[in-house]
Amino acid sequence: MRIPIQSVTPESGHAEVCGWVHEVRDLGGLAFFLIRDRTGIIQVTLPKKRTSEAVLTAAKQVSRESVVRVAGMVKAIDKAPGGRELVPDVFEIISMADSPLPLDVVEKVPADLDTRLDARFLDARRPRVAAVFQIRSAAMHVINQYLHHEGFINITTPKIVAAATEGGTDLFPIAYFNKEAFLNQSPQLYKQMMMAAGFEKVYEIGPIFRAEEHNTTKHLNEATSIDIEVSYADHHEVMRILEELIVKTYEYVNTTCSDQLSSLEISDFVVPKPPFPRLPYCEAIEIAKKRIEDPIEYGDDISPAAERALGSEMGGHYFIVNWPSEIRPYYAMPYENDPSICKAFDLMHPRMELSSGAQRVHQHDLLVQQIRKKGLNPESFEFYLRPFRFGMPPHAGWGLGADRLVMTMVGLANVREAVLFPRDMHRLVP
Numbered sequence: 157m158r159i160p161i162q163s164v165t166p167e168s169g170h171a172e173v174c175g176w177v178h179e180v181r182d183l184g185g186l187a188f189f190l191i192r193d194r195t196g197i198i199q200v201t202l203p204k205k206r207t208s209e210a211v212l213t214a215a216k217q218v219s220r221e222s223v224v225r226v227a228g229m230v231k232a233i234d235k236a237p238g239g240r241e242l243v244p245d246v247f248e249i250i251s252m253a254d255s256p257l258p259l260d261v262v263e264k265v266p267a268d269l270d271t272r273l274d275a276r277f278l279d280a281r282r283p284r285v286a287a288v289f290q291i292r293s294a295a296m297h298v299i300n301q302y303l304h305h306e307g308f309i310n311i312t313t314p315k316i317v318a319a320a321t322e323g324g325t326d327l328f329p330i331a332y333f334n335k336e337a338f339l340n341q342s343p344q345l346y347k348q349m350m351m352a353a354g355f356e357k358v359y360e361i362g363p364i365f366r367a368e369e370h371n372t373t374k375h376l377n378e379a380t381s382i383d384i385e386v387s388y389a390d391h392h393e394v395m396r397i398l399e400e401l402i403v404k405t406y407e408y409v410n411t412t413c414s415d416q417l418s419s420l421e422i423s424d425f426v427v428p429k430p431p432f433p434r435l436p437y438c439e440a441i442e443i444a445k446k447r448i449e450d451p452i453e454y455g456d457d458i459s460p461a462a463e464r465a466l467g468s469e470m471g472g473h474y475f476i477v478n479w480p481s482e483i484r485p486y487y488a489m490p491y492e493n494d495p496s497i498c499k500a501f502d503l504m505h506p507r508m509e510l511s512s513g514a515q516r517v518h519q520h521d522l523l524v525q526q527i528r529k530k531g532l533n534p535e536s537f538e539f540y541l542r543p544f545r546f547g548m549p550p551h552a553g554w555g556l557g558a559d560r561l562v563m564t565m566v567g568l569a570n571v572r573e574a575v576l577f578p579r580d581m582h583r584l585v586p
């Protein structure tokens with residue numbers, strides 16, 4: 157029976173493993189194969205004089221990255237990976253790999269990101285790449301667990317919709333029978349509607365689609381968003397939840413993914429310490445003004461240069477709070493004493509924005525007014541506005557980019573590296 161390579165020890169006796177042919181070295185009288193599965197690598201040694209003809213024939217034919225089944229006695233040996241080697245009496249080629257390989261799994265030949273993504277199935281055989289997705293999986297696991305434990309109900313909202321959430325133009329139109337339809341850019345309106353349904357605490361982890369023509373290292377056209385919405389909560393309360401979630405996620409990765417972190421050569425994984433600073437938007441602008449050359453004024457978005465300057469000033473995760481209402485969506489609640497600013501926030505990693513959120517407007521008439529102020533037509537939001545007329549609790553929430561969370565957590569240069577099959581302006585296949 158096949159056993160994971162990691163668990164093969166000199167005490168295993170006769171063992172069977174399956175995996176890919178990682179490397180082949182033929183020294184004449186002696187041949188060495190490194191066989192790899194997702195748990196590790198084992199040396200398979202063939203002393204030619206003492207090896208059966210069938211094993212030698214298969215070993216001679218096999219190409220790198222073919223899938224093989226190998227069985228034999230395990231012996232302790234200092235120089236081999238894991239301090240053991242397997243001397244095979246069975247060497248079966250299960251699936252032969254073509255040569256040449258589109259990508260060098262052993263990474264002797266460096267490949268650019270496009271080549272890697274084109275051959276993602278081979279790229280992901282690299283332990284360093286697999287580690288990213290194992291960490292991503294661990295992060296998603298603990299996020300689900302945390303939210304479930306905090307009493308959140310996991311919901312799934314439609315991705316085919318009739319209207320823009322944020323009112324922007326960044327939507328992908330789709331063919332939906334004879335109707336106009338789009339791919340949803342955020343579960344925003346639906347998660348808010350579930351507050352009217354009395355669910356109180358909801359979350360969704362799902363795809364969001366943005367038709368932005370950005371070609372940057374942090375934008376995707378299909379991203380994964382972790383969204384929450386909480387009734388009777390204000391912006392302070394949901395910022396506290398977000399902060400705790402980030403800390404718990406880092407803690408969990410730190411304690412459960414040590415092998416993956418070392419595959420990624422991360423020796424200084426730092427779990428952020430709460431509370432994260434709350435930096436008022438007006439102060440953020442003042443800091444940026446002093447530190448960057450491009451002009452920036454109160455009322456502007458935080459530019460990438462400003463983001464970098466603030467990041468190096470703050471040195472860790474931080475919130476930007478109290479944004480001008482003018483540059484936030486209609487659903488952000490204005491402060492009662494100064495409606496020119498609103499109860500919206502962004503969670504920032506020193507490298508980039510990770511999350512946006514706000515206490516929402518829950519009063520129907522104010523919401524209609526704010527939709528109009530943004531130059532949008534309340535009639536196209538009728539399905540969304542309706543619940544606000546029949547008892548809507550006050551509520552707040554946020555959306556956190558899962559891809560950027562993973563990217564910043566493990567220090568990837570490009571968000572595409574945190575996504576198995578990224579979608580951008582130039583990439584629709586595979």
Ligand code: AMO
Pocket residue numbers: 341342344366368374375376377379381383384509510511512513514553554555556557558559560571
């Ligand atoms: P926002 O548009 O800021 O807010 O999105 C929230 C978070 O989602 C991630 N994100 C992206 N990641 C990669 N590529 C993209 N193109 C992309 N767009 C967004 C970011 C971002 O911070 N409805 C609000 C959330 C809320 O208020 O609850 C919203 O969608 O990490």
